[in-house]
Amino acid sequence: MAPVAASQGISLYELDFPGLESLIQSWGERPYRARQLWHWLYAHHATGFNEMLNLPQALRQRLQTEAVISSPSIVETAEAGDGETRKDLLQLQDGETIETVLMYYERRRTACISTQVGCPVGCTFCATGQMGFRRNLTVGEIVVQVLHFARVLSRTQERLTNVVLMGMGEPLLNYDASLAAVRRITAPEGLNIGQRHVTISTVGVIPGIDRLADEQGATPDTSLQVTLAVSLHAATDELREQIVPINRQYPLDSLFAACRRYAERTGRRITFEWALIHNLNDSIDQAEALIERLSDLPAHVNLIRLNPTERCQARPPERSRVKAFADTLDRHGISVTVRLRRGIDIGAGCGQLRQRGERQSGVQSPRT
Numbered sequence: 001m002a003p004v005a006a007s008q009g010i011s012l013y014e015l016d017f018p019g020l021e022s023l024i025q026s027w028g029e030r031p032y033r034a035r036q037l038w039h040w041l042y043a044h045h046a047t048g049f050n051e052m053l054n055l056p057q058a059l060r061q062r063l064q065t066e067a068v069i070s071s072p073s074i075v076e077t078a079e080a081g082d083g084e085t086r087k088d089l090l091q092l093q094d095g096e097t098i099e100t101v102l103m104y105y106e107r108r109r110t111a112c113i114s115t116q117v118g119c120p121v122g123c124t125f126c127a128t129g130q131m132g133f134r135r136n137l138t139v140g141e142i143v144v145q146v147l148h149f150a151r152v153l154s155r156t157q158e159r160l161t162n163v164v165l166m167g168m169g170e171p172l173l174n175y176d177a178s179l180a181a182v183r184r185i186t187a188p189e190g191l192n193i194g195q196r197h198v199t200i201s202t203v204g205v206i207p208g209i210d211r212l213a214d215e216q217g218a219t220p221d222t223s224l225q226v227t228l229a230v231s232l233h234a235a236t237d238e239l240r241e242q243i244v245p246i247n248r249q250y251p252l253d254s255l256f257a258a259c260r261r262y263a264e265r266t267g268r269r270i271t272f273e274w275a276l277i278h279n280l281n282d283s284i285d286q287a288e289a290l291i292e293r294l295s296d297l298p299a300h301v302n303l304i305r306l307n308p309t310e311r312c313q314a315r316p317p318e319r320s321r322v323k324a325f326a327d328t329l330d331r332h333g334i335s336v337t338v339r340l341r342r343g344i345d346i347g348a349g350c351g352q353l354r355q356r357g358e359r360q361s362g363v364q365s366p367r368t
């Protein structure tokens, strides 16, 4: 891979290991120096070349002049009152901002990361969808979000355990960068987060699901054991088109055919995400339609009450309706969890912090 030049030099987090090795060798250095540098970047989460004391001073100086460890700057941090969710608005080199979230569970520390600036999908209830699409993130811009929270946690001797690609953007519409980032995040010589602790979320981009199935069913060297989460939200085309516009391109029969191919190829269970919206998709009819769709699939359903956004009238349902929906699935043997909404007081739904920042600075999103 050719080195990617940032405005102040080569951005090291854009390089995979062979890329870093060829850069270091092209500078006349011994190959093991690349391994040392990689270790500083991913195991020590180094922020400056001066820390890298086992590298010769001449190499550190050259790195200082010609390369950068790009770390996004924090524009704003919001912490939930219960201390269990932290959301950071990060600024990238070109001034664009993205959100990334850290969630504290009893035994897990989970980063929810972004893969695009904005999102082209336009789900009606989502603040990111409401702001439109700006651009794809690079591999390095995805990876540094994970490093960002790895650094935060290391201050209290804690470790990031899980990563979900569920922040701003649709990961499978930025497939190559998202997958390269996942490989970097999970590589033992990278950030070393277990593949089974990584979830890739999609609204149902079928070509991406098929590519992911091929990767996961590939040779032991290249296979991936990550979890696929499909944001479903409705089990009939008519309703889903209202909530998730990409359903017109990838309707439910085709989507579930892709899910079955994925399950057969990988042997892995698929998670289906369902944001329950008052009087829209919280009916028993929808629960029954979902049961029918899942009858021949190894699946788990995550239900969550809608996280309301300012630009959308939709509201979360009463808890009794959530329970009735979940009980209906459960009675038919569908594995189901009702997830707690997190960080409501800090606008933890993706896109809300950036939307707030745009409003405060008078920036208009492309869709307003």
Ligand code: SF4
Residues within 6 Å of the ligand: 119, 120, 121, 122, 123, 126, 127, 128, 129, 130, 167, 168, 169, 170, 203, 350
């Ligand atoms: S829910 Fe996900 S796919 Fe839909 S608009 Fe928001 S970020 Fe994009």
